[in-house]
Amino acid sequence: MEINLKLDRKMRIIGTSELGHNTIFDTHPSAGGEDTAPTPMEILLQAMAACSFMDVVSIIRKKRKEVINLEVKAVAVRATEHPKVLTEVHLTFVLTSPDAEQSELDRAVELSQKTYCGASAMFQRSGCKVTWETVIKRP
Amino acid sequence: MEINLKLDRKMRIIGTSELGHNTIFDTHPSAGGEDTAPTPMEILLQAMAACSFMDVVSIIRKKRKEVINLEVKAVAVRATEHPKVLTEVHLTFVLTSPDAEQSELDRAVELSQKTYCGASAMFQRSGCKVTWETVIKRP
Numbered sequence: 515m516e517i518n519l520k521l522d523r524k525m526r527i528i529g530t531s532e533l534g535h536n537t538i539f540d541t542h543p544s545a546g547g548e549d550t551a552p553t554p555m556e557i558l559l560q561a562m563a564a565c566s567f568m569d570v571v572s573i574i575r576k577k578r579k580e581v582i583n584l585e586v587k588a589v590a591v592r593a594t595e596h597p598k599v600l601t602e603v604h605l606t607f608v609l610t611s612p613d614a615e616q617s618e619l620d621r622a623v624e625l626s627q628k629t630y631c632g633a634s635a636m637f638q639r640s641g642c643k644v645t646w647e648t649v650i651k652r653p
Numbered sequence: 654m655e656i657n658l659k660l661d662r663k664m665r666i667i668g669t670s671e672l673g674h675n676t677i678f679d680t681h682p683s684a685g686g687e688d689t690a691p692t693p694m695e696i697l698l699q700a701m702a703a704c705s706f707m708d709v710v711s712i713i714r715k716k717r718k719e720v721i722n723l724e725v726k727a728v729a730v731r732a733t734e735h736p737k738v739l740t741e742v743h744l745t746f747v748l749t750s751p752d753a754e755q756s757e758l759d760r761a762v763e764l765s766q767k768t769y770c771g772a773s774a775m776f777q778r779s780g781c782k783v784t785w786e787t788v789i790k791r792p
Contacts, residue, residue: 515739517691517699519725525707529699531691537676539703546711552656552670554704558772560656560668561700564678565693568664572685586658597774600654633697635736639779 524548555592555600563588563605565633569626570607570619579614582653603637605646612653619648663687694731694739702727702744704772708765709746709758718753721792742776744785751792758787 518530522538525547529537539554541547552560563586574581584607591602609619623646627634638644657669661677664686668676678693680686691699702725713720723746730741748758762785766773777783 515695515698515729515731517695517702517727519699519702519706519723519727521706521710521720521723525710527703527706529691529696529703531695531699533688533691535677535679535689535691537691537696537699538674539700539707540674541707545707546714547707549672550674552668552672552674552676554700554707554772556654556656556670557668557676557696558700558704558775559654560658560670560676561678561693561697563656563658564666564668565697567658567660567666568678568680568684568686568693571660571664575685581660584658584660588656588658590654592654593771596769596771598771599775599778600771630735632732632735632737632739633693636697636738636779636781637775639738640775641778642775 526550559588559590559600559603562633562637566605566626566631569630570622573622573625574609574611574614574618577618579618580611581609583610584608599640600637600642602643605644606649607646608649608651610651610653614650616648616650619650623648665689698727698729698739698742701772701776705744705765705770708769709761712761712764713748713750713753713757716757718757719750720748722749723747738779739776739781741782744783745788746785747788747790749790749792753789755787755789758789762787
C-alpha cells in the first residue's frame, strides 16, 4: 500500500491514495492551521471506525439481512502528554434494519473488533482500550 | 474527541468531524464497494503520515526556515491474515526549502517520530515497524 501527501497551504495537507482519491487534513489555528478540514487524529479515529463499519455492514448483509443505514459514533480520550495517543475509544453502532436481530449486530461487531478489523487491532495492540455498544432501529 | 460515520451507499461512508468537515471512505468492488474514495486502511496510513507531516512543518518553521513544500510518501506492508494490520511503514519526507539544512529536517522527523506524533506512537506501540528517510530539495 502506498499513499502520498503534499502541503496545500499553511498546515493544510492533500493526501492521495493509489487510485488518485484525495483526503484533506487541516488543523486548528492554534497549531498554525485554518480549520478547513478534520485533523489527522480525528481522521485516524474515523478510519478505525470506518474499517469496523465496513466489516459490520458486510457481515449483516452476508446473513441476508437488510442494512438501511448504519451510523457509528466514536468518542475518544487522548493522552494529555506527548505523544498524544488515543488511550480510550468507545464506539456506538446504530443499525437501521427491518429484519436484523440485536444478537446478529452484537456478533458482527464482536467479530470485527476481535477478529477482522486491522485498524482496531492496531489501536488495541497500542494499548488503547476499545469498547462498544450496539443499537437496532426499526425503520 | 468525537466523530460520526454514516452509510452513504453500498460501502461508501461519510465521516464527520466535530467541526462538521467530511471525509469519504469507500472500498474495492471485491469488498462490495465502488472505489469512489480511499479505503479505511489507506486513510489510516495517511492520517499517521499527516500527523507527522504537521509536526515537521511546525518544527522547521519554528527554526525560522522556509517551507515551500513538503511531500511525504508512505509505503506500508499489511499482514496477509486477519486482522490485517499494518506491520511495516516506511516514510519518505521530501522538503523543498531554500534554507533548511538536512540536519534540521532529520532532527524534525526524529522529534516527531520519537516524541510528538501520537499517531506514529500508536503504530509503533502496536508492533508496526516505522522507518523513514529524508530529502532536501532546493527551489
